[in-house]
Amino acid sequence: MSAPPGRADRPLPLPDSDTAPFWEGCARGELLLQHCAGCEAPRHPPRPMCPRCRSLDSKWSPATGRGAVYSFVICHPPVLPAFAADAPYAVVLIELEDGPGLRLVGGLAGCAPEALRIGLLVEVGFEPAGEGVWLPQWRPRNGPTEAAKP
Numbered sequence: 001m002s003a004p005p006g007r008a009d010r011p012l013p014l015p016d017s018d019t020a021p022f023w024e025g026c027a028r029g030e031l032l033l034q035h036c037a038g039c040e041a042p043r044h045p046p047r048p049m050c051p052r053c054r055s056l057d058s059k060w061s062p063a064t065g066r067g068a069v070y071s072f073v074i075c076h077p078p079v080l081p082a083f084a085a086d087a088p089y090a091v092v093l094i095e096l097e098d099g100p101g102l103r104l105v106g107g108l109a110g111c112a113p114e115a116l117r118i119g120l121l122v123e124v125g126f127e128p129a130g131e132g133v134w135l136p137q138w139r140p141r142n143g144p145t146e147a148a149k150p
Contacts, residue, residue: 009080009081009082010080010082010083010129010130011080011082012129012130012131012133013133013135018034018047018048019045019046021034021046021060022034022046022060023133023134025060025062026126026133026134026135026136027126027132027133027134029126029134030062031062031063031064031124031136032060032061032062032063033060033061033062033063033096033098033102034046034047034058034059034060035058035059035060035061036050036052036053036055036057036058037055037057037058037059038050038053038055038057039052039053039055041053041099042063042098042099042102043102044096044102044103044104046058063096063098063102064096064097064098065123065124066096066097066121066122066123066124066141067094067095067096067097067104067121067122067123067138068094068095068097068119068120068121068122069092069093069094069108069116069117069118069119069120069122069138070092070093070094070095070103070118071092071093071118072090072091072092072093072108072116072118073090073091074088074089074090074113074116075087075088075089075090075091076088088113089107089108089113090107090108090111090116091106091107091108092105092106092107092108092116092122092138093105094106094122094138104136106124106135106136106137106138107127107135107137107138108122108137108138108139109125109127109137109139110139110140110143111139111140120140121141121142122138122139122140122141123138123139123141124136124137124138125137125138125139
């Protein structure tokens, strides 16, 4: 698969043995979380050792794909050339419903940057980024949100 128009030079994730199941799930339209096989604690980002019990054994399971905006930044030019056509755009940190402290970074669609707020309820979708890579893309749960009109 080639990159979407205007996105040929977009940086893509480089999966490794710890993160490959996450990216494979994204390509299937499924948000997966790594869990410790010893103490069952979920964790993100994926890593080789459980920070709670130090086990090196892990398993993967589907996440709800739902959460709330924990933090965000609005990116204005100058930005990398691959993102210039989208500016200004939001990059969000989402706290998942799947457990306290489980947070993912991603883009936000369907919400004007001016309407974005901490606590906004969101759900995940996936955006093709090229070369078989699909990125988590968040959107408001209650549909598109527009900026307030003056």
